[in-house]
Amino acid sequence: MRTLTPADVTALERGFALLGAGGAGDTWACAMILRLQLRDVGLNVVGPADLPPDTWVVPVAYVGTPDILREKPPSGLEFATAVAGIARWSSRQPQAVLPAEGAGSNGIFALVAATGLRLPVVDADLCGRALPRLDQMSLSVLGQEPGPLALTDPTGRLVIVDGGDAASVERLVRALIPAAGGWAAVALQPLPAERLAEVGVQGTVERALALGRAHTASAGTSSTRSLAAALGARLLGQGQVLEVLRTGGAGVFGRGSISLTDRASGSIVRVEMENEYLVVLRDGAVVATTPDIICLVDGRTGQPVACEHVRSSLEVAVLQLAAAPFWMHEGRLEHVGPRAFGFPVDPVVEQGAE
Known part of the structure; x- marks a missing residue:
């Protein structure tokens, strides 16, 4: 287990930006939010094997247009609302947070969500890099339907999407995003920790941290x-x-x-x-x-x-x-x-x- 502090945020920001492959949104604003959060409370990063097998882990991400986040930044309540919504719908109370996409701003936003919920974050994700579609997540590739999932828009409205294969859910979510104002926080159905060995891309948070530290030490001087x-x-x-x-x-x-x-x-x-x-x-x-x-x-x-x-x-x-x-x-x-x-x-x- 590792406890993240404000001193780790610069490395995380740069590492997740590299894993974004040019996409997944600007990391600067969400890194600033995370840095402020970590001044008050630490964030524990745990490996999937460190959790009891029956621990419920909720994957989170934002979906939408990255540029709109600059014009319409999050209030900080969107992920809490989405997670509470999927907990009610699924009757599974999350005990840890997982980045659905461990890259770009989504890598940081998952840490923001975990810190706000006072839950640990799992050192894994469902992509291992930036990927644009829900049907490209590891869960979908392995044949699991992405629903039910909860979306919360910047005004606090909550939508539950349940049923349908990955491609149809992807199309539906994309159709909802313009009506949501350009972006929404998403919480997927909680998974038992024992499944993460099968469906999770392992070590994403640690990889981002290592890349960011190497980048910080080398960029601009070599x-x-x-x-x-x-x-x-x-x-x-x-x-x-x-x-x-x-x-x-x-x-x-x-x-x-x-x-x-x-x-x-x-x-x-x-x-x-x-x-x-x-x-x-x-x-x-x-x-x-x-x-x-x-x-x-x-x-x-x-x-x-x-x-x-x-x-x-x-x-x-x-x-x-x-x-x-x-x-x-x-x-x-x-x-x-x-x-x-x-x-x-x-x-x-x-x-x-x-």
Whole structure:
């Protein structure tokens, strides 16, 4: 067990930002909330095996448009309302909190929710990186329906969604979000702790903390190659962004493409993105794909650059972090690989990923 303090928040913020692969929302505002909370109370991080097998663990996340959170920030009551709602509906009283998506602002928001509820947070999640859809969570990939789930909008309204397969629940939730004002806090049905060995992506909070500490120690003081080595990442290219093209996608998410010339080799590096960075090509050949975590960092400061903030003339480095081992098992890769996002290419994953 580890107890988090305000001194850990900067590392957590940077680590979850890296695991966001350019998506999952800005971590700054929610990190500020967490830092203030931890001044008053510590937060215990526990491994799934540290909990009694019958402990009820509730996965939480926010769903919606990240930019709207800046205009319509949370009051702090949304997660408590959603968790109370799913507890009543399921007749299961949560005793711990699990990040549904341990990346970006959702990684931090789960800690905010746990601190506010005075519950421990479990060192696991249901994604291992940023993923945009409910039907891509580990639970859904393993065949469990995501419902019942509770959504609370910024005004405090509570909606329970029950029944339906993962794809239909994803469509329904996306349809509800505009009426909710652009985002909602979500609490999934509580799970017994003994199931997390099967359905959880293990060690996500500790990975974020380790990545953030390595980033804090290296960014801005070393070369990008040294930063990549400190993070255990592969450097795929570095140079000034030549062009950013943003296009509409086939679904609810927009598509985009970033091009740069790698300063070391002269190769043209192209990064394809949707909500996250998903595919990297060098001189037309695919060299990296989701579920490996593709990050763009500022070439001067080392800070992660989100998809919505990348622009022409920005100096960036393209890094590749290994996917969580959970996704390397047979039958799982197809749900989070490039074809799951409409790219007609096979996955290229980092060998020996741990």
